[in-house]
Amino acid sequence: MVRICREKTTGSVYAMKKLKKSEMLRRGQVEHVKAERYLLAEVDSNCIVKLYCSFQDNEFLYLIMEYLPGGDMMTLLMRKDTLTEDEARFYVAETVLAIESIHKHNYIHRFVVDCA
Numbered sequence: 001m002v003r004i005c006r007e008k009t010t011g012s013v014y015a016m017k018k019l020k021k022s023e024m025l026r027r028g029q030v031e032h033v034k035a036e037r038y039l040l041a042e043v044d045s046n047c048i049v050k051l052y053c054s055f056q057d058n059e060f061l062y063l064i065m066e067y068l069p070g071g072d073m074m075t076l077l078m079r080k081d082t083l084t085e086d087e088a089r090f091y092v093a094e095t096v097l098a099i100e101s102i103h104k105h106n107y108i109h110r111f112v113v114d115c116a
Contacts, residue, residue, distance in 0.1 A: 017063040047098035
């Protein structure tokens with residue numbers, strides 16, 4: 001679950017991803033979540049959301065990240081329904097650049113497969 005939060009002292013807005021530890025364990029996602037956290041912490045790229053900090057309590061892991069309103073493909077597709085051919089080319093190119101930026105840091109996203 002991702003929520004919008006505001007820092008009390010500065011008023012800065014962030015996205016807070018809240019992950020239930022028992023669910024991560026049940027689904028066998030601990031290593032995936034660790035890799036995501038390390039990637040977000042290590043990689044400085046315009047294609048990858050910035051991680052500002054992370055912390056945990058007994059029940060949850062929290063990732064405090066850059067807030068990008070409407071900055072995901074699902075929101076775009078829900079708003080537009082269908083992309084033009086030029087828009088589709090643009091977003092495919094952006095996706096390739098994002099994947100390349102994580103590959104440069106020796107990470108491979110688990111949903112990216114070799115189609116050759």
